[in-house]
Amino acid sequence: MKNKYIYLIWFIALLPAMILRDYTPNNELRYLSIVDEALQNGNVFTFTNQGEIYADKPPLHFWLMMVGKLILGEHHIWYYSLLSFIPALIILITMSKWIRREEETVNVVADNRIMIDNNSRNFITAQLMLMTTGLFAGAALIVRMDMLMNMFIVLSLYSFYQMYSGVNMTRNSWLFPIFVFLALFSKGPLGLLIPFVSTIMFLIYKKKLSDYKKYWGWKSFLIILLGSVVWFTGVYIEGGNDYLNNLLFHQTVGRGIDSFHHKEPVYYYLISIWYTLAPWSLLVLGLFAASIVKKRINSTLEQFFAVIILSTFVMLSLISSKLAIYPLPIVPFLIFLTVLQFNKFDMQNVWIKLTIALPAVIFILALPGIVYVSSMEGMQYLADRFIYAGAVVLTLTGILVIYFIYLKRDSVRSINSLALGFLLSVFLIGWSMPKLNNQLGWGNMCEKAKELSEEYKINDYWVYKISRSENMDVYLGKDIIKAEKEDLLNENNENKLLMLRTKDIKNDPDIHSLVLNKVQYQFGENVIVILN
Template identity: 35%
Template sequence: MLKHRYTFYFAFFAIALLSFINRDLTPVNELKYISIALEALQSNHWFAFYNHGQIYADKPPVYFWIIMVGIKLFGTNGAALFTCLFSILPAIGIAEVMHRWTKHELKPAMGNIAVVMLISSGLFLACAIILRMDMLMALFITLALYQFHLAFIRQQQYLAPSAQRYFILLFILLALLIKGPVGLLLPVLSIFAFLWQKKSLKQWSLYFPLKGVLLFLLIIGLWGLGIDYDGGHQYLYQLTIGQALKRGIHASVHPEPIYYYLQSAFSTLQPWSLLLVVSGLGFILQFFKSKSQLETQSKLSDTACLFLTVTITGVVMLSAVSSKLEIYFLPLMPFVIFASVMILQQLNERKWWLWGLYPIAVLTMIAPIVALFFTSALDKLPVSLSDAYLLLASLFIFGVITMGLLLKQKYQHAVVSLGCTMLAIILVAALVVPKYNNLLGVEQVANLAQQQSPKYGNQGYYAYKKESLQNMDVYFNQPVRLINTVQQAVNLKVGSVIITKNKQAEIIKALAAKGQKPSYINTEGKYTLLVR
C-alpha cells in the first residue's frame, strides 16, 4: 500500500519530466505557443499576440508571458523544458489541494487513493505531460473554489470574514487571464449554484466583496486598455466578441453535439470510469434502500455537495457551449474523482470497489495476451515489435499484480497498482520515444534543413501547404514562409529550402515539367525536405 502520497508525486514528476526531455514538441500546439511567444518578444508585444503576423486572440496573455520568461532565461531550446513545469507542478498542486481539502473527511488511506486515481486518470495524466495552459487554469479554479469553501465554513461558524474572499477573486482572475472565460464562469456559476442549493444566496456579497469586485474589474479594464493599445480595436474585438461567436455560440472550431461530455467522460476518466459509475450507482441504491435513514447514512457532507455541484454545473455549462474538446473537461476531474471516493468510503462495502476494479484488471491482464495472437496488426503500428512487446509486458505484469490483490480483496492496494500501471505506460513511452521523434515532431527535419541551407546559399525556408510548419521558426530563428501552390514553389530561388508533409510529389512533378529537379531531397518521418 502507498504509505505516503509524496512517493507517488515524486514518481509522477520524474516520469513526466523524462517524457518532456526525450520527445519533440508537436508542431500544431506546443511549437506554436513557443513560436507565438518568440514573435511577441521580437516585435515587443505584451498584450496582443500574433502567429506569423496573423492575429492570435484565442488565449489571454499569462501563459505566453511564462513562455517569454523561459525564452529570455534559457533560450528557445530551454523554454520548452521550463514551460513544462507549469503543467507538471500544477497537476501535483491540484492533487495536494484536493487532499488537504478533504483530509477531515477522507481517511488517510482513502485520501492517498484519491490522489493516485486523480493523477493516473487518462486525461489528467495526458494534460500534465503536454505544453498547454489548461492544467494551470485548473489549478487556480481549484484554489478559488477551495478558498470559497473555507470562507463558507467560517460563515457557518459565525466567524468574521477573512482574506479568503479576496483570494477567491484573485484565483478567478488568474484562471481568466490564463485560459479565458471558463476560468471565470466555472467557479462563479458553481458558487452561485451551491449557495442557491444551500438557500444562502443572500450571502453572495460575503464571498465577493464590493471592493474586491471593483478591483477585479479595474484589472480587467486595464488589461483591455493594454490590448487596445498593443493590438488595436480589431484585436480587442477578436478576443471578446469574436471568440464568443467562434467558440461559444456558433462554433467554427471543434463543434460537437450537446451530449459530447457525457459521451466522452467514460474515456477521459479511464482507468477509473467503471469504478466512478459504480460509486454513483451504489449511492443511488443506498438512497432508495435506506430513505428513512437518509440523515444518518446517505446525507452528503457540504464538501461532497460542493464537489457534485461543481461537476454538474461544469458539465451543463460546457455542454451549452458550442465548441467542445475533451480537454475542456479537465477542471472538473478533481471534483468528480474525489466526490466518488468520498461516496465509496461512505458506502463502506468492498463489493463496490471490486465491481469497479475487476473488469479493468482483467482487461489489463488479458489484453496483452490476446494482442500476441495478432502480430500482423502489431506490425502495422508505427513502433517496432520489440517496443510494442515491452509495453504489453508492462501491462501484463501490473495486470497480474492487480488481479492478485483483488483476489485477496485488497482493493486499496489494487488501486495503487492500477495507478502505477498508468505511470508505467508513460515511462515506457518516454524511454522509447526518441526513436519516433521524426513521427511526432519536426526537430530532426529542422536540423537537416539547417545543415543543407548554407550549402545552397541560405535562400530561406518555406512550408508547403502546411501552416503548422511555419512554427519551425523556433528552430531557425528566422521566418518560415507559407506557400500554397505548386507555381509558388517552382518560382522560388534556387537553393530555397521547402518542407512539406506528403506533398513532395506535386513539387517534383512540377519541376520535372520544366526540365528541372530538386537540388536535394530527403525524408524524415512524416516530413520531406526539398532544396529548390
C-alpha cells in the same frame, strides 16, 4: 506511503517525457512562435501569430513562457512542461489537504480510529487515481494554459468553501476573488464562469442564495473588475480597438454562442468523458451515478463537489465551442468524490470489482497488442525496447490487479497497483521519445533542413501541404515559403529545399514525378526533398 513520496514518484514517472519529447505542431509550436514574436515586438498584453492578431488566450501563461525564454536564452521543453506540472501538483496537494482536513474534523467528532486508518489509505488512492487519469496526466505534460487555469479554479473553490465553513473569513475573502481573476487571466471566461456558476448553484442547492454577497460582494467584483480594467487598458494601448473587440466579442461571445472554432453537438462530453477519465471511467462514473441514485452524497463537502461537477458539465455542454480538454476542471472533484464514497459502498461488490478488472484486462493485452501493431506497415517505429518494456509492465500489472481483486479480495489495493504500474510504464515509455519524436513533431526534420540548407547553399525553405508549417520558424529561424502545386510544377525548381507529406508523394502522380530520383530524407510522415 507518505505524500511526498507519492509526488516524487509522479514527477519521476513524467520526467523522461518532460525532457526528451518534441513540441507538437498543432498548439505547442504555435505558442513558441507567439512568444518569439511578442519578445521581438516588445508586446506585453497583445500577441500575434505570423503577424496576425492572436487574441485567443489571455497573457498570464505567455508571460511565464516569455520569462523562461529570457532567462534560459532559448526554448526548453522541460521548462514549459513544468508550467503545467507544477499547477497539477498544487491541485493534487490542495485537494488532498482539503479532503484530509474535512475528514479529520468528522473523525475527531466520531472518534473512529478504524475510519481514520481507512481514510488515510483512501487519500493515497485518490492521489494515485488523479495522477493516472488520462486527461489530467496528459494535461500535466503538455504546453497549454488549461492546467494553470484549473489550479486557480480549484484554489478559488477551496477558498469559497473555507469561507462557507467560517474558516479564515478575512483572508479567504481576498484570496477567493484574486484566484478567480487569475483563472480568468490564465485561459479566459471559463476561469470566471466555473467558480461563479458552481458557487451560486451550491448556494441555491443549500437554500442560502441570500448569502451570495458574502462571496460575490463588492470586494470580489471590485478586485475582478480592477484586474480586468488594467488588462483591457494594456490591450487597448498596445493593440487598439481591433484587438480589444476581437478579445471581448469575437473570442468570447463567438465561441460561446455559435462557435467558429471547435463547434460540437451538445452531447459531445457525454461521449468524450469516457475516454478522458480512462482507466477509471467505469469506476468513477459508475460510483458517481450510484451515489446520486442511492442518495449517498450526504456531507456538505460531497454535495459541494457534486454541484461543481454537474453544474460545470451542463454549462460546458451548452457552450458551442468544445474540446475534450475543457472538462479538466471537474476531473479532480470527480476523482476525490469517488474515493469519498468508498466507505459507503461494498468494495467487494461484483460490479465495482468489474469496473477495476476491465481496465486490468486491457492492460494484460498491452504486450501482445504492441507486438502485433508494431509489425504493421508504417508502425515499425513502435518496435522500441522501452515501449516493449512499458508494455511488459502493463501486462504484468494487469495480471497482478486481477490477483488482488479476485484472490486477495482487496479492491483498493488493486486500484493502487493499477496506478503504480501505469506510472512505471509511463516512465519506461518516456525514454522512447527520441525515437517517437519524428512522429510527434518537426524538430529533427527542421534541424536536418538547416544542415542541408548550408550544405547545398539554399536560402529558402519551401513547404507543401503541411498543416501549420508557418510555425517552423521557431526551429528554422526564418519564415518558410508555403508552396502551391502550381508553384512546384511551373517554376524553376533548381536548388530548392522542399518539405512535404509522404502521402502527397504517394497519392499525387505529378508530385511523385517531381521528386523522383531526388535526394530525400524521411522524418515520420514527412519528407525533405532537395530539388536540384
